[in-house]
Amino acid sequence: MARFRFPRPALFAGSGKRSSVLLGLSPLLGGVLDPQGPAASGNAQILLNAVAIMMAIVAPTIVATMVFGWWFRASNKRATYLPNWDYSGRLELIVWGIPLLVVLFLSGVTWIGSHDLDPARPIASPTRPIEVRVVSLDWKWLFIYPEEGVASVNEIALPAGRPAHFSLTSGTVMNGFFVPQLGGMIATMNGMVTQLNLQADRPGDYYGQSTQFSGGGFSDMHFLLRALPPTSFAQWVEDARKSTKILDEDAYLAMAREKAAAPRALYGSIDKALFENIAARRLLVETPETE
Amino acid sequence: MFGKLTWAAIPWDQPIPLFAGAFVVVAALAVLLWIGVKGYFPYLWNEWITSVDHKRIGVMYVLLGLVMLLRGFVDAVMMRTQQAVAYQAPGYLPPHHYDQIFSAHGTIMIFFAAMPIVIGLMNFVVPLQLGARDVAFPTLNSTGFWLTASGALLVNISLVVGEFAQTGWLPYPPLSELPYSPGVGVDYYLWALLISGVGTLMTGINFVTTILKIRAPGMSYMRMSMFCWTALASNMLIVAAFPILTATLIMIVLDRYLGFHFFTNDGGGNMAMFVNLIWAWGHPEVYILVLPAFGVFSEVISTFSGKPLFGYRSMVIATLGICIISFVVWLHHFFTMGAGGDVNAVFGIATSIIAVVTGVKIYNWLFTMYGGRIRYNTPMLWSLGFLVTFVVGGMTGVLLAVPPADFALHNSLFVIAHFHNVIIGGVLFAAFAGVTFWFPKAFGFRLHEGWGVAVFWFTTIGFYVTFFPLYVAGLLGMTRRLQHFDVAAWRPWVLIASAGVAISALGMICQIVQLVVSIRRRAELLDPTGDPWNGRSLEWATASPPPVFNFAFLPQVNDQEPYWAIKQRAIETQHLAAVGEYLPIEMPRNSATGFLTSFFATLTGFGLIWHIWWMVIAGLVAAYAGFVWFAWRDEDEYEIPASEVQRLDGERRRAREEWLAREGNLGGVA
Numbered sequence: 001m002a003r004f005r006f007p008r009p010a011l012f013a014g015s016g017k018r019s020s021v022l023l024g025l026s027p028l029l030g031g032v033l034d035p036q037g038p039a040a041s042g043n044a045q046i047l048l049n050a051v052a053i054m055m056a057i058v059a060p061t062i063v064a065t066m067v068f069g070w071w072f073r074a075s076n077k078r079a080t081y082l083p084n085w086d087y088s089g090r091l092e093l094i095v096w097g098i099p100l101l102v103v104l105f106l107s108g109v110t111w112i113g114s115h116d117l118d119p120a121r122p123i124a125s126p127t128r129p130i131e132v133r134v135v136s137l138d139w140k141w142l143f144i145y146p147e148e149g150v151a152s153v154n155e156i157a158l159p160a161g162r163p164a165h166f167s168l169t170s171g172t173v174m175n176g177f178f179v180p181q182l183g184g185m186i187a188t189m190n191g192m193v194t195q196l197n198l199q200a201d202r203p204g205d206y207y208g209q210s211t212q213f214s215g216g217g218f219s220d221m222h223f224l225l226r227a228l229p230p231t232s233f234a235q236w237v238e239d240a241r242k243s244t245k246i247l248d249e250d251a252y253l254a255m256a257r258e259k260a261a262a263p264r265a266l267y268g269s270i271d272k273a274l275f276e277n278i279a280a281r282r283l284l285v286e287t288p289e290t291e
Numbered sequence: 292m293f294g295k296l297t298w299a300a301i302p303w304d305q306p307i308p309l310f311a312g313a314f315v316v317v318a319a320l321a322v323l324l325w326i327g328v329k330g331y332f333p334y335l336w337n338e339w340i341t342s343v344d345h346k347r348i349g350v351m352y353v354l355l356g357l358v359m360l361l362r363g364f365v366d367a368v369m370m371r372t373q374q375a376v377a378y379q380a381p382g383y384l385p386p387h388h389y390d391q392i393f394s395a396h397g398t399i400m401i402f403f404a405a406m407p408i409v410i411g412l413m414n415f416v417v418p419l420q421l422g423a424r425d426v427a428f429p430t431l432n433s434t435g436f437w438l439t440a441s442g443a444l445l446v447n448i449s450l451v452v453g454e455f456a457q458t459g460w461l462p463y464p465p466l467s468e469l470p471y472s473p474g475v476g477v478d479y480y481l482w483a484l485l486i487s488g489v490g491t492l493m494t495g496i497n498f499v500t501t502i503l504k505i506r507a508p509g510m511s512y513m514r515m516s517m518f519c520w521t522a523l524a525s526n527m528l529i530v531a532a533f534p535i536l537t538a539t540l541i542m543i544v545l546d547r548y549l550g551f552h553f554f555t556n557d558g559g560g561n562m563a564m565f566v567n568l569i570w571a572w573g574h575p576e577v578y579i580l581v582l583p584a585f586g587v588f589s590e591v592i593s594t595f596s597g598k599p600l601f602g603y604r605s606m607v608i609a610t611l612g613i614c615i616i617s618f619v620v621w622l623h624h625f626f627t628m629g630a631g632g633d634v635n636a637v638f639g640i641a642t643s644i645i646a647v648v649t650g651v652k653i654y655n656w657l658f659t660m661y662g663g664r665i666r667y668n669t670p671m672l673w674s675l676g677f678l679v680t681f682v683v684g685g686m687t688g689v690l691l692a693v694p695p696a697d698f699a700l701h702n703s704l705f706v707i708a709h710f711h712n713v714i715i716g717g718v719l720f721a722a723f724a725g726v727t728f729w730f731p732k733a734f735g736f737r738l739h740e741g742w743g744v745a746v747f748w749f750t751t752i753g754f755y756v757t758f759f760p761l762y763v764a765g766l767l768g769m770t771r772r773l774q775h776f777d778v779a780a781w782r783p784w785v786l787i788a789s790a791g792v793a794i795s796a797l798g799m800i801c802q803i804v805q806l807v808v809s810i811r812r813r814a815e816l817l818d819p820t821g822d823p824w825n826g827r828s829l830e831w832a833t834a835s836p837p838p839v840f841n842f843a844f845l846p847q848v849n850d851q852e853p854y855w856a857i858k859q860r861a862i863e864t865q866h867l868a869a870v871g872e873y874l875p876i877e878m879p880r881n882s883a884t885g886f887l888t889s890f891f892a893t894l895t896g897f898g899l900i901w902h903i904w905w906m907v908i909a910g911l912v913a914a915y916a917g918f919v920w921f922a923w924r925d926e927d928e929y930e931i932p933a934s935e936v937q938r939l940d941g942e943r944r945r946a947r948e949e950w951l952a953r954e955g956n957l958g959g960v961a
């Protein structure tokens with residue numbers, strides 16, 4: 001299997017303006033705390049909020065553990081010894097009350113966040129989302145643009161500032177689609193279609209990868225997400241259309257059955273029903289002879 | 292004749308497993324030879340292998356767990372060194388090998404290290420704390436242990452004969468189905484866990500029965516020690532959850548062996564069903580492990596603080612609460628499968644409710660320390676380390692239970708850091724605390740303190756240095772299970788983690804040194820009274836090591852801390868409680884059933900893995916015959932004469948009288 005290597009993904013690409021959540025934490029740039037779109041910002045914000053809420057109770061607990069442990073050491077003659085003290089109704093109330101209150105508050109955050117940031121929920125925007133179909137294979141990603149009539153392997157281009165709607169499935173085993181800086185990880189599963197809405201706010205190159213272990217070539221299952229200014233995006237589509245490669249059922253099955261990573265590639269024309277056929281399990285990748 | 296098994300199954304061309312395997316085989320043979328030369332075989336067979344004494348079985352469980360812990364640790368070292376060198380490079384372990392290692396690591400650590408240690412501690416301690424002579428079904432207990440050992444053996448055979456699964460410790464289909472995993476790796480996994488799972492279920496049934504039915508006179512539920520409560524909860528979880536695991540694995544077996552379509556891509560299979568089922572077992576499983584750990588800390592903190600456990604009732608309620616809630620949170624392991632806002636939110640909130648009950652426990656431990664006179668022996672050090680560490684792990688767990696946060700962190704190294712934070716900081720720390728705490732009870736002498744302290748610091752610091760960088764790497768988007776990677780920003784954190792493993796390795800070495808030093812200096816570490824830590828529960832009321840029958844007289848319990856009360860009375864009156872008339876005691880006979888059944892179960896499993904059908908049939912028939920033979924026996928008990936009971940009890944009482952004389956002079960401070 002020829003090992004395909006990515007050119008250095010531009011993790012720190014684009015955007016002079018850093019998102020507000022992360023000022024001063026430069027070692028964390030490029031990850032999920034350096035969001036570059038609304039979904040990722042939402043994820044990162046709720047992550048930091050939840051930590052802050054819990055810290056209110058966790059930090060004092062750790063301090064109290066250390067203080068009690070130190071002060072009540074056997075050698076400290078000034079500490080009072082209460083050999084039979086094992087109950088206090090008032091303390092019991094606090095013991096149950098404080099965690100309960102914190103979790104109640106957190107539950108509110110969870111409830112609202114789960115709905116607002118549901119990956120299937122469209123991103124509010126004046127522009128119509130661009131449609132992308134995603135198929136995970138062993139061990140590469142296939143991206144189909146039904147409206148543009150093109151497809152690509154291991155590279156997605158998106159117009160920056162415009163929402164994208166992804167429908168995802170898997171031709172083989174389960175994988176996870178994830179671009180850390182754009183947020184909203186989602187599983188890809190054979191015979192099922194999941195939904196994801198993302199948007200890259202600014203142009204840039206973003207690293208994406210599979211997050212669900214899928215076999216021997218898993219580590220190479222990354223891709224490049226290129227958020228382009230609208231004109232460059234149109235140019236990218238144009239370039240793709242010039243490709244002589246055709247994505248029809250045969251081409252798909254050949255690619256899917258080859259269990260190997262793949263170089264980036266563009267397809268100039270596509271079989272429009274391909275994604276639906278894959279999702280409906282009408283194109284079985286598995287070769288009948290198993291051993 | 293040998294099914295799929297040929298000489299090609301031995302990895303002749305892969306030096307690492309080949310040498311590792313050869314080393315283990317040679318070492319095992321050397322040990323056997325040494326045992327033979329010394330003539331220890333009859334002793335081993337009579338006193339250990341066929342023993343149905345819960346204390347012996349407990350010790351063997353812990354021993355198995357510790358050996359497997361070492362094996363799992365070697366896997367961990369290999370993974371960390373691979374990632375350290377695999378930055379924009381292939382490293383030294385190809386995916387075929389690396390993927391087996393992380394799968395074996397998880398499987399071994401959960402099923403054959405953590406579970407046996409936890410079950411071993413329960414085995415040893417629970418009947419003693421209940422004031423019972425043994426568990427409800429002693430032979431079943433032995434069978435459960437040997438079936439677990441059988442599973443562990445199969446996993447380790449896969450190192451040299453064939454291969455192990457390359458699917459992770461939970462074999463998600465369709466990856467684990469034949470088209471994607473045609474080799475024997477997944478079959479090794481399946482049969483090892485099916486066999487040991489039966490053993491675990493037996494243990495669960497046995498302990499639920501024991502705790503509900505066999506307690507000393509006067510020990511009502513609300514007088515049981517906290518460890519017994521957590522053991523009860525944990526075993527109820529085993530009884531409820533392990534059948535789910537077994538059924539789920541059987542479905543994959545049917546898919547792989549008989550062409551069924553439960554989880555396949557073709558024939559209308561649905562892998563999402565597997566994911567739900569496996570986590571319906573998997574989440575309770577983490578509480579099966581951690582509840583007894585909570586029990587250990589409850590005992591240790593109360594004993595070394597010199598105080599009763601604070602808020603006992605709350606602790607009982609919290610334990611039972613966790614027991615129930617842990618069954619309704621499983622979906623938090625796959626928020627990213629797109630269930631939608633309502634479902635995700637409900638499961639997220641249910642999960643954080645567990646944090647409330649866990650928080651209650653933490654506070655109660657804190658207030659147990661408050662007003663105490665804390666002695667910092669090693670078990671207490673582990674407990675303090677646990678309190679600080681576990682709170683952080685719980686926090687990151689709750690964070691992952693917030694679905695939108697999980698969308699950023701699922702399957703990343705952040706999750707790896709979280710669960711190691713709770714499993715090492717919770718279960719493993721408890722295992723070490725528990726082993727140190729009860730070691731003198733089992734063997735009659737304490738472990739060496741100084742080396743114990745060294746183990747504590749190396750292990751704790753090693754843990755922090757290994758896993759806290761992984762939180763950061765996870766936040767930087769680094770996925771778990773990468774055999775190599777190309778992103779520069781991840782590299783420093785991966786390297787720090789590798790350094791952390793080196794520190795942990797020092798801890799492991801100190802562990803071994805501690806054992807050797809303690810054995811050599813056992814005379815000065817002797818525990819003559821049976822109560823080395825000034826304990827509070829019934830296990831300290833008998834000699835160290837306890838006689839087979841545990842107690843000469845079943846203790847009469849009037850209190851939540853029975854032995855503490857007995858001691859207080861003795862100090863007040865300056866007399867040990869009077870003895871009645873010594874009576875003969877009946878104890879269950881040894882039985883080879885467990886060992887033989889498991890031996891044949893191993894053969895059956897091996898035959899199934901390699902499609903050697905005659906071996907399967909022979910193994911099944913022989914295992915069944917062993918069972919019938921056991922069921923037909925006439926005499927299952929033997930009698931220990933009263934004089935022998937008196938002699939054994941007399942020694943302990945003499946030591947106790949001396950203690951009382953000393954204690955009396957000190958003016959009755961306990």
Ligand code: HEM
Pocket residue numbers: 577578580581623624625642643645646649685686687688689690691692693697700701702706709710713714717718
């Ligand atoms: C307050 C307590 C806890 C909460 C809220 C919690 C929450 C979670 C969540 C939400 C996940 C899934 C993360 C993901 O895959 O994206 C997870 C994973 C995990 N947790 Fe916990 N957890 C808690 C305590 C524990 C304890 C006590 C243990 C073990 C003793 C444990 C062991 C694990 C394991 C093994 C996994 C990863 C399984 C895998 O994906 O391979 N957790 N936890």
Ligand SMILES: [Cu+2]
Pocket residue numbers: 573574577620621623624
């Ligand atoms: Cu869970």
